[in-house]
Each structure stands twice: as C-alpha cells, then as structure tokens.
Amino acid sequence: MKGYMYILKCSNGAYYTGSTKELELRLQQHQNGEGANFTSKYLPVELVYFEEFQRIDEAFYKEKQIQGWSRKKKKL
Numbered sequence: 001m002k003g004y005m006y007i008l009k010c011s012n013g014a015y016y017t018g019s020t021k022e023l024e025l026r027l028q029q030h031q032n033g034e035g036a037n038f039t040s041k042y043l044p045v046e047l048v049y050f051e052e053f054q055r056i057d058e059a060f061y062k063e064k065q066i067q068g069w070s071r072k073k074k075k076l
Contacts, residue, residue: 003056005063007049007074010042015074017066019059023050 004023008016008030016039020026026035027047033040053059066074 001056003053003059005051005053005059005066006047007066008039008045009048010039010045012042014038014042015048015071016045017063017074019056019063021056 001021003019003021004026005017005019006023006026008018008027010016016030016036018026018036027045029035030039030045031043033043035045039045051059051062053062
C-alpha cells in the first residue's frame, strides 16, 4: 500500500513531519485540530512538502530521518 511522508508549516513557524496512507484525509484532520497534539495548537497548517512511496513503511522511515534534521534544513 502506498504511503506519504509530509512536512507541514505551522502558524508559529515550526515544521511538523508525518507519514500517512491517505494524505488528503490526514491534512484535513490536521486542519480540523484532529491531527497531532502539536499541530492542533498551531493552526492553521500549510503543506510545504510531500513524497509518495510504494509502501507506508518507507514513508515512515523517511519521516524519522527528516525529524532528525534541523529547522534550517527542513526550511530548504
């Protein structure tokens, strides 16, 4: 099953990285405050980047890599 890794920019300027099987649904959840606790505090959020993968575990692996990046690197 396909998977997506995505980066959101929150209203406070912070970046949030996640992964999901259904990108559009997950973005709606974040915008409605039903996503992660972090994003629900800093609405609205903006999708700034995403990648599609053949499998969700690949997207999850990429998410974990990017979570270790600095804010500066995510901004690029």
